[in-house]
Amino acid sequence: MESKLAERIKEARGVTVIRSNERVFQVVAERHEYRIDLLSRECSCNNWGVDGFLCRHAIASIYCKGD
């Protein structure tokens, strides 16, 4: 059984992550750019946490951060 989170992790591999500083990342996906703040848990897609999971931009940022 594939969970929603596993599906999102898969999607997160296809995006480009640019690290702005310790907590802020920019993620480019489907020609759109999103701003992610890991500390305040915000993403400009406004989907962070709406269904109980991180949005894929946040997942990509966390992967980029490496922890």
Ligand SMILES: [Zn+2]
């Ligand atoms: Zn997002």
